[in-house]
Amino acid sequence: MRPNVRLLAAPVTPRFRPGQRAPALALLPPIPLYRRLLRIHRKKLSPEERVFGDTYLKAEFRRHRDIENPLHIVGFLTEWQQYGQQLEGDDWKGRKIDNDLLERMSDQQIGQLYELMQAIQTRGRDSVDEEEAGSMSQAIEDATAGDKKAS
Template identity: 80%
Template sequence: MRPSPRLLAAPATAPFRPGQRAPALALLPPIPLYRRLLRIHRKKLGPEERVFGDTYLKSEFRRHKDVENPLHIVGFLSEWQQYGQQLEGEDWKEQKIEPALLDRMSDQQVGQMYELMLAIQKRGRDSVDEEEEGPILRAIEEATKSGSDKS
């Protein structure tokens, strides 16, 4: 039996919809998952985001290197694998944390998320200040130069 061209052209997996969890893939072992995530960072993130993401990724994998509880290992690997799938999609920057996930976090994890949010907001304010500062400083320099030229 010959395969029809229509069947060959059909996607192998269902399309990913925003707000929908990606279909579960077979769980990757730690080292291939780690390498895959670093490759995704290289392709999808900007320079600043990549430095932050790579540093965090490396520290988390190092911190969980000696974990022996199978439930923790499966949970850790599945969450990182889901993270990689989200980064490969296009709408990951606008996504919000699911309330169910937030409820499962410890107080320490919620505190870390809050500190991360504050750092991102501060970084955003600093970059806006730098953007606004440039024209203002040039205007001040021009005004002082023209003022000193008149004297």
């Protein structure tokens, strides 16, 4: 029996067509995924974003450490792995959450998301206030230095 060259050259996985979901990736175990996410944060996020992201990541992994339901474990790891893949690409900035994903979230998850949004907005306001205060103090110092030189 002679091997058919066409069969030997056939792809192992079916071709990806537009509109289809991407093929499922093998899930990383929790510890390697956790380390990978911290590494991605170190490479891709600014220092302020990194502190915030690392703190949130550590808290979520601690919070889910004792989960025994396999569906919750797979969902948790899948979402974090997708998060890591999004961070590795640069299309995540300014992107909005899908309405479908929001509809599937529990009230507790939406509450957490809202708290996260408030913390980010508060942090943003604080940094803007610090910048304005810094520029104001610089202007005051410049003005007082000018007064001292004039006298």
